[in-house]
Amino acid sequence: MTQSVVVQVGQCGNQVGCRFWDLALREHAHINKKGLYDEALGSFFRNVDSRDCDGGASVVGGRIQHLKARAVLVDMEEGVVNEILQGPLREMFDSTQLLTDVSGSGNNWAVGHMTYGSAYREQIVDKLRKASEHCDCLQCFFLIHSLGGGTGSGLGTRVLSLLEEEFPEVCRIVTSIYPSAEDDVITSPYNSVLAMRELTEHADCVLPVENQSLVDIVNKIKRMSHDGKPGSVIKSESTVISGQGGLSGAEKPFDAMNNIVANLLLNITSSARFEGSLNMDLNEIAMNLVPFPRLHYLVPSLTPLYTLAVNVPTRRLDQMFSDAFGKDHQLIRAEPKHSLYLACALMVRGNVQVSDLRRNIERLKPSLPFVSWNQEGWKTGLCSVPPVGHSHSLLALANNTCVKPTFMELRERFTKLYRKKAHLHHYLQVEGMEQSLFSEAISSLSSLIEEYHQLDATRGRFMPDAPRLSIAV
Amino acid sequence: MQRSKAAVSVEVKQVIGALCRLLAATGLESVPAPENFRRAKFGGGLEVEEQFWQLLTDILQTSGIVSREARAQLGGEHRALVAAGLWQTGYHADWMYGQGGGKGGEGGRFSSKDLLLALGWLLATGKLEKLLTQRIQQLDKTLLLTPTPVNPQLPNEFQLDLASLRKLQWLIGSLRYQGRTLLSMQEERTCLLHAVFFASLPSSVSSTSSDQGSTLLRKDCACMQQLCDLLEAYLKWKQVETVFWTWMDSVVDCHLTDPVFKKPTHAPNGSARVCHHGNRGLEKLENMLLRLPTGQKGQRRVREAPEDRGEGLLQCRSDTSCLPPLLSSFPCPPSCPQVYRARLQTERPCRHSSHPAHEARGQADTPDEFAASQAAQPLLHTEALLLERRDRQRLANRMQLQDMIGRLDELVLIPP
């Protein structure tokens, strides 16, 4: 069994991370009735004998004594991390996993990336190394951060490049929260574009998530649950936004949105943790969904968002598949059906057979435009353990050109500011920061957009097959 | 290629040595030493001849052409036995038809060279492979299937088109699999034998005394060893075979150019059946004719019996051993020897006149004189005909040769 380490950077990153650990515990508590420390638990948690001050080795199969999360928490402000340490999850983390400072980054990418990045480099590497040493087979680093701020964006991407340097063989999957247009941080476009360049170059996969989509989904569910129509009573535990059943008691603001992202991460790793008839490992995701090194932005969508209290058979299953490609379930604001699919992965959890899977793929394929050389580009995984509160669920990861509009919007916002050189001095006065970084970042984004654009241009056009090799008889 | 004579002779000796080893490995008992082959080429005398008689008899008997009873019957009459056997195989030489016994040994101009040539014939017609097959059958107990006789000749109708090639590849693959199966069977057998052996040993006997293997195992081992030796010898022989045939060529040449008066005893019994080669011009013609590709290796040239009008048959040598099999399609000039014979026969009276000492020719004297005067015209006519035919044949053969060469990759030397 492989292990993964979660690195949460910045305020947003840590909030999401906190929800993730809570839900992960809930899920494992649901499955693991015997209280044994099994391999599934081991992928995210260490079992520590509290008497052992070193936090020694976790033995699989023993009783759970003390679970510690395989995580590294980084923030340049203390607020969020302190909250975590005072909350019910405090036992999960020990001091060696935390890195905090007091003054924050002031929403400045350069401060996060350059200043703190250099200052804390050794410490960060040290903590990462410790975390990886606790694993006997480390498969993946999950980085959670937001792009709009300073710490998550700047320091987060610095951590990313450190990960690539120190652990080149370990997969790096980054969950990035993209700022919405109405973001209250004015310089978020700068931060985002500067961070994106790092993401394009150093990450193996990026799962972009837009705040606005999360808000929309939350609203939709709330509307649903307040609807009061007969037959539409939702099992409250089952919603993708619910944290019920976890350790935390009351729901805080943003918890609902963060729960969605946490569920995303749980579902991605489910096949690696639990058994199923068609396993899908994390390194397979990168292998199958990234045809060209820079085009590694995978649009996630989660279904179902909730489960009705009344059981409805197979139709619900098919509905689940249809929904996954609908606009409402994507975690960025995009319409994948109107853009070109380069590749798509379906991770199914629960009691679903391969025939159901195939049937639905056959059904949906005609309406989904795929690139000419990958007409049947589906990667499928079946995990037999469903998430809490559901009998089955589906996570779709699509490498789709529908990220292009998002990036173009981002570029536009950046350009609006950059043209006027607004707030630029805040960045340039940071040591190590140069104007060229801005131009390089924007050109990196532009070329990325261009690559997507070229692929997009082939959509709907008939592309003839490449001529085959001919053999002399 | 310029090679020193010494190098050539050394090579020839090695080649003949390989042949001897091979013959010995096939189980023949009386194989002459390589040196005796060389002596036989130049007429080695009685002991050499004796050895070769023995060898030929053995070969004929082992390959089933001559039965054991016949051998017992004819006893020391090697000549008759061998002659009978050789005739069965399609070989015809003058000495085979001379009356055996007589005063003082064989009649005619017989020498060990003839025996060498006879041996060459037998080798060329596949007797060697037959001996080999028989020996393998004796030695190899694991052969379950009835072995098909090895046919080293490709059928004339073999086409190298795609379909045949595929079929050939299929067959090769099939043989390969069979080989693997046999190998694994052999291994299993060995293991089982090993187990049996150890089980049958009394318990008090320690494993170090395993030197006393059972006789059966030792015999088997010996058989295997012999088999391996045999196959190795055959392989070696095949690699150097061409040199041997070149050497055989030289034996034929020697034989042809051998002047008759070197041999003291030359009493033709009854009608003269031996072809005399004293006439140089005739010799040259004969050489030239014989050097023409006259048939593929091992092709039988059965002489029609009716041709034998009691005058004797000419030995038709399949002097093709040095030629590659591709040239086998050359047409044999069947009519040539006839004409040849006719010519020589009419010639003979003239020749006889040069040996007045031979009393046996006395009776031919009169036909001599008679023939000589009357023979001139038809003789000249025949000569013209012959020359013409020869030229035509030569031309045709040459063209065919050119054709073949065009298709061959290697250099081929055309004898003049």
Added chain:
Amino acid sequence: MSIVTVQLGQCGNQVGHALFDVLCSDAQEGQRKVFSSSSCERFFHQTAHGDLVARAVLIDMEPKAINQSISRAAKSGKWRYGETSHFSQKQGSGNNWANGYCVHGPRHRERVEELLRREVERCDRLAGLMAIMSVAGGTGSGVGTYVTECLRDVYPKSFILNHLTWPYRTGEVIVQNYNSVLTLAHLYQLSDAILVHENDTVHRICSQLLNIKQISFGDVNSVIAHQLGGILQPALTADSCGVYSRNPLGELVSCLTCHPEYKLLSVSTIPQMPSSSMAYSTFSWPSLLKHLRQMLISNTKMEEGIDWQVRPPAGAERTRTLTGPSFNTSLANLLILRGKDVYSAETGQRTDLRTPNVAFEDPALFTSWLSSEDAVNVWKTPVPFNKYEKCATLVSNSQALLRPLDNMVGKAWNMFASRAYIHQYLKFGISEEDFLDSFTSLEQVISSYNQLR
């Protein structure tokens, strides 16, 4: 005369487990001592306690599938895997052939070879080696190819059969065509015969013949195991002289894959029906054989929906226009008949004009350069197989796999033309030339099979 099986990757381990299940339960059924002991000897090794231990080595780069197979076997109570006959790592090959072939394979070579050696030494006589794997993933394909190379190195004179599962055409893995092309090209040089099952075909058998509504991989694997078992269980062959053949793999390849360019074998089995229907069905050899023959020439793998319009070309004239695109020309066929009254089954008698459609030895079915006597072989056994009173299996070296292979190569070539995903392979050590070489070899194979007509 034992076969050692190597199960590679998730699919290989699942199929292998299903196969041993079928073999064991079939061997132990009924009062057939000679057959049982022959079958058990072939696939199992009996411990001192009388347990049946499968002659198998389980290899995967991550432990889940192996653990599942081992525990399920142990639970069956009838047979089990050897305690130390498996090898796994923590992390898989990531669906990457190059990762499996260049990294995992060599890294673990010694350990794997040792496991194999131990298993082979337990056999009195090795009839051959069988490797079971899929071509879509990374371990089965990449590590499987590497392991087959090792097998060929260590046992150069043994018979090696590779059983491949080809994935659903609308993928399970996006880079499955790359992995398949690389695997097939390499295996063609190493293996003696490549036996193929396509997931799509087996899926159809499950849904249309066996009436399974929700088809799981377990069902698919059962069908594959049934068909494989029908080939591998002991039978009387022409060369086996009245006893059960002691050289099954050798005879199989000698019948079918003597030519180095034609190594792809496909399987059809008849009848295939849900066990509930078996009690109500009667079978007759002429009917079974008639359907099987038509299945062969029309290239369907099911006895339902056979296209009876497809006919072999009449007369000696065999041009493309006469044969039509759906006619399947064979190179060689092996019929294995098991069950009651098997000796009365007529397969090649052309003299019997009443049943002309039963003639398997009809030269019109075959390519011209191999005579039908060489091309058709029949193995029989009076012992019924896997609860079917009569069962006929056809192992065919024919154009049946030509179209799927062509599709696979075509799609992989399209992807290669755009250089999609290539960087993922290059970073593990293979080059674009290796890709090109593989494409070339497979185009050659496709061309050869096309020329059978």
